[in-house]
Amino acid sequence: MSSQNWFHVCSVQDMPHNGGVCVKYGDHQIALYYFTHRNEWYASQNLCPHKQQMALSRGMLGSQQGEPKVACPFHKKTFSLKDGHCLNDETCGSIAVYEVRVKDGQVYIDVSDIEQEVPAGEPASNMCS
């Protein structure tokens, strides 16, 4: 497995239940989801590939035959939170998903797949492993 790069986002208390927030990572926007009903955490790109809208973090969470999913608020395209593929439109592209980790009440996202020069001044203590 390639090396992981854990980016600190917020504490668990800051998160809405069964919903998402948008995370700023340099110039990138990541959607972070706390699926309380399943006690699971997911993260994906915030951009919906259908109409290129920064919106998935405001989408509704749900499941389809047990598969966790998010629905874009614009046109209700739904994406698997496990592998990012679109569940209700074969012609729609898939989304990138990222790993999430919770430690001591703090939430981290694995950003190693995101090519990103972390802006100067970003404290190194953000990283953990």
Next chain:
Amino acid sequence: MKVVVIGNGMVGQKFCEKLLSKGIPDLQLTVFGEETLAAYDRVHLSSYFAGKTVEDLTLQPVKWYEENGIDLRLGDPVQEVDRLKKTVTSFEGLTISYDYLVFATGSAAFVPPIPGVDKHGVFVYRTIEDLNMIWRHAATAKTAVVIGGGLLGLEAAKACLDLGIKDTHVIEFAPRLMPRQIDEAGSEILIQKLKELDITTHTGKNTAAILGNETIKGMIFTDGTILSTDMLVISAGIKPRDELARACGLTVGPRGGIVVNDHMTTNDEHIFAIGECALHNSMIYGLVAPGYEMADVVATQLAGAAKQFPGFDMSTKLKLIGIDVASFGDPFISGDEARTIVFRDNHRGIYKRINFSNDGKELLGGVLVGDAEAYNMLLQICKNKMALPPDPMDLIIKAKEGGADAGAGVVALPDDALICSCEGVTKLDICKAVTGQGCETVDAIKKCTKAATGCGGCAPMVKDIMVHTMKQQGKLVRNVLCEHFSYSRQELYDLVKLKNLHSFDEVLDTLGEGDGCETCRPAVSSVLASLWNELIVKKESATSQDTNDRFLANIQKGGTYSVVPRIPGGEITPDKLLVIAQVAKKYNLYTKITGGQRIDMFGAHLNDLPSIWEELIEAGFESGHAYGKSLRTVKSCVGSTWCRFGLHDSVSYAIRIEERYRGLRSPHKLKSAVSGCIRECAEAQSKDFGIIATEKGWNLYVCGNGGSKPQHALLLATDLDSETCIQYIDRFLMFYIKTADPLTRTATWLNKMEGGIDYLRNVVVHDSLGIGAELEREMQLLVDAYQCEWKNVVETPELRSQFTHFINAPKEKDPTVQFETMRDQKKAATW
């Protein structure tokens, strides 16, 4: 083959359809019609006053005749038939020849020879032109009398009610109403029900003369009594239109009607007669279904096949003024030949009678008044000579609780059972439409088989057969929400209330399975809001709202939001206009006047929403709920305060209504309007509920719709005072909220409702379900629980902090948002 049809009524038109379907080569079809309108639905004529248009009632548009190569000549009656030359000559002088001639001249209203029937204000009830004349006269009438207590007479009485005439009387010569269909006891129940609707019935009355100079003032009866009235509608029976047939030497009956044999042939083998002008076996059939059957008999024979008309079962089921009336088989048989069981409930106004053979094996006929749910099944049992239960009483008593069993009943029907007698559709035809053509809605079956497109009486049975056939195929037919809830919205509403559940997760864990989805989350959230009206942005609720409800604003292209403060009734002070202008300038928002008489501000960043609302609330605004499935606006015209035509103060009433129902969550958005007079400048008849001022109060219209499928609202009640009007709206809205499917507007909800507007009126106005007080109480709870959602957010830091784009950079706005410029304002970048 040259075929000429005289008459373009329902039966004449049906004949054309049937003949075309036979695919006869070289067919030349010419149709002459006396009226200037193409054939329309005379059976549902009274719905013209309840909002249906001529187009709605028209069976096929003129284009249809053109497309099918039919030479349709409207407003040009045939004047002469030359049977030797086999030609007809029309009023306009056209002479054409025929191989076969079909009389479908129908009937005219029978007007008894009463002195004074030619006075102004005396009408017959037959054509749309008659209706237009009645309409014009009714505007000034306070009292109306209908002569004739049969089917058409009671329809005419309903029309008078629909026209807003409160004092309506029905005069019947026979000792009971509908003497051909129901017995004395059934008539008593019907009279009692009519009385509740302010229709007074006088049976055993014979009109001696009509009083008044030029215009009718009243009527005097043979018993010397006098009844004063402003108008009279005569609906005392029909008279076959046989004058042309008589003139060309065809045999007619002693009391009228063109004599035909079982082939529908007259004494001239090239001439047929069908419908109400035909006298078959000494009988004139005054119903549409036998007329259609006659049309088919002639069309089939012209195509070279054999078919006869064997006579026709006159069983009928109707909804008269919202009251079910049905009779089947031999409704009156008694004495030595049969046994009879009668069920009578004076309290609820229900009467049922069945007649069966002495050995208890065969159902012979019966009468149903007030509750005709069992009609279709009883008719089938009677027609198909099906076995009776050991205790025949179960047929009429058990039918009531047997809702679940209704579907089981259709199983026992033989395949060739005639379900739709108007269109001649059998049970097998319907089953095949489901299995072979994939029809899985009643509408699809209507399209495919034409079943239930005539009188519509068989629609419930068509649905039962469809559901049963689908079940046999193993198909899920329950109207469930989604994979997480196997309940309909209505069931869910009742369960959530019963179990006192307050959050989505509670509901999901108690009543559902899995983790929810974008279908059930908003539906359940809407139910919760409709039940408890609690704040929807609470932490455990917010994420189960659609994004518009979650952020209390409407998401727009590019991910910004629009802001709509409430402007009740569209009334706003200059100072408040200034505030909107200042806020829009400060936050760089695009402004537009909406269709609902308020101002929409677009292009607000999520982060800015709380500050924008803080300023708006400070200036006295509150949320407009433009983002919710909830009451949007109550549009108003300026009304009597300024307008020289205004009857009442429509603006004040609109504001009162908007403030009463603001924030009310419902299955879909709700729009309303109040017009100050009949000019209807507020377009109230296109709203979910609309109110129009009358001389005496308010008329309330419901279930209108703009949007992609526009639909006029229907008149629910007339001349209401302001309090009663609100009482009825309370009941109407609560009933809608409790029973509609998710995302179903009131118009669609009504379209799907069995019994339609009459049923709804019974529930709301006559409180037929006995739930009026409960609905009002529930509405009052919601009204009392109202709070401005935005005021709550602005004042609560924890809620306010949810309105950020980045959780880890709360002050930063979404940098990807882009705008373009157009006409000196910004617009969202195109996607």
